[in-house]
Amino acid sequence: MDLVIIFIGAALINNFVLSYFLGICPFIGVSSKITSAVSMGIAVIFVMTITAVVSWSVNNLILIPFGLDYLTIPSFILIIASLVQFVEMVIKKVSTAIYRALGIFLPLITTNCAILGLALFASMREYSLIQSVVFALGAGSGFMLALIIMAGIREELELANVPEPFKGVPITLIVAGLLALSFMGFAGII
Amino acid sequence: MKKPVSLTQEYIKGLWEINPIFKQILGMCPTLAVTVSAINGLAMGLATTFVLVFSSVIISSIRKIVPSQVRIATYILIISTFVTIVDLVMKAKFPELSKALGPFIPLIVVNCIILGRAEAFASRNNVLRSFLDALGNGSGFLIALLVLGSIREMLGTRTIFGVQVLPNQFTPWMVMILPAGAFITLGLLLGFANAFTKWQEQKNKKSVLVR
Numbered sequence: 001m002d003l004v005i006i007f008i009g010a011a012l013i014n015n016f017v018l019s020y021f022l023g024i025c026p027f028i029g030v031s032s033k034i035t036s037a038v039s040m041g042i043a044v045i046f047v048m049t050i051t052a053v054v055s056w057s058v059n060n061l062i063l064i065p066f067g068l069d070y071l072t073i074p075s076f077i078l079i080i081a082s083l084v085q086f087v088e089m090v091i092k093k094v095s096t097a098i099y100r101a102l103g104i105f106l107p108l109i110t111t112n113c114a115i116l117g118l119a120l121f122a123s124m125r126e127y128s129l130i131q132s133v134v135f136a137l138g139a140g141s142g143f144m145l146a147l148i149i150m151a152g153i154r155e156e157l158e159l160a161n162v163p164e165p166f167k168g169v170p171i172t173l174i175v176a177g178l179l180a181l182s183f184m185g186f187a188g189i190i
Numbered sequence: 191m192k193k194p195v196s197l198t199q200e201y202i203k204g205l206w207e208i209n210p211i212f213k214q215i216l217g218m219c220p221t222l223a224v225t226v227s228a229i230n231g232l233a234m235g236l237a238t239t240f241v242l243v244f245s246s247v248i249i250s251s252i253r254k255i256v257p258s259q260v261r262i263a264t265y266i267l268i269i270s271t272f273v274t275i276v277d278l279v280m281k282a283k284f285p286e287l288s289k290a291l292g293p294f295i296p297l298i299v300v301n302c303i304i305l306g307r308a309e310a311f312a313s314r315n316n317v318l319r320s321f322l323d324a325l326g327n328g329s330g331f332l333i334a335l336l337v338l339g340s341i342r343e344m345l346g347t348r349t350i351f352g353v354q355v356l357p358n359q360f361t362p363w364m365v366m367i368l369p370a371g372a373f374i375t376l377g378l379l380l381g382f383a384n385a386f387t388k389w390q391e392q393k394n395k396k397s398v399l400v401r
Contacts, residue, residue, distance in 0.1 A: 018369060019369045020223065021218075021219050021220075021222040021223040021369065021372070022219055022223075022297075023219070024218040024219045024222065025216075025218060025219070025302060028215075028218070070274060070278065071274075072296075073270045073273055073274050073277065073296045073299055074267060074270040074271065074274065077266055077270050077299050077300070078263075078266075078267075081263065081266065112300070113219050113297050113300040113301075116296070116297060116299065116300050117293055117297060120293040120296055120297070121293060124293065163381070164385075164388075165381050165382070165384035165385035165388060166377075166381040166384070169215055169377075169380055170377045170378070170380040170381035170384065171377065171381075172377070173373045173374070173376050173377030173380065174373065174374050174377035174378070176373040176377075177369075177370045177371070177372070177373030177374035177377060178370070178374075180368070180369045180370040180373055181365070181368075181370040184368070184370070
């Protein structure tokens, strides 16, 4: 039950993009087409889950027992950077089809603050290993959901008559604001 | 060879011409997340400027000895060192602010402004210029955060920096201190900034024609 709450909480109620403002750059950058939004979403879920496992292990098995908490930030960022590189290499070897679909999005993920945010939140809330993994899956799905909804709206927006200075990023932000308002309705679920 | 830019210009350009928020659209996440009040915006702006200035100076001073293959990793390590310093100092000296900003202080590491300036400017310019460029960009970021934070705090709670500025008859707009308010306010501000830039360009064109 506890795990269900963590999942729904991370995916809908405290959606990473719409209520924590994590991962705004890819949210604005990659949300103009539904197909690329799906690819980016899958890549993020994938990297997030692995990051959750590795960062939990490093934090609880190395940093905390040896009293090295002050190294949390550099070690998390190094973990994410090397993990993304590693995942990219593995995918390239295993399947060229997946690599072609996700290829360009993987390097972008390194600087996606949603990933580092996930690792930091999980360590701040002192989640267990399983809780962290569920949290990562929830946050990743929430990110993908927001990205896909946004991409759908933006495809329609291309045809809309938007005032000249508001074209592009400004109108995207305003739409995101309205989306955030509607996501507030999920707060009643739990 | 580009004609050399004056040192003051190196600082000034960050304030508006290449303002990280309004012009480059970098570092959106902290901008949206912490600007619930003006004081949070100020704290975040100062913290980011500190990290930006120090990491730019260090990166610029070692730019000739870092092999280009590992430069990004080196930059990230330097940046995260300074972020750790800020995080620990904030926790010790300003526990309340540190709690309000939460994970967004550690998240300065992945703020694209810092890595962006390191890669685009500090890695190919001398220390003094990098220092001024970082200070300019930091100030531009700080100004944007202050404006956004003040607007949201004013409309959301009738105050700026905790001082009441709107009369009691004004009903606070709750939406302004919610995440939705952040997106909408920044969207409108960016739109107005674009409109202003266009207007300026047209004015310049006209004055050239008159001459």
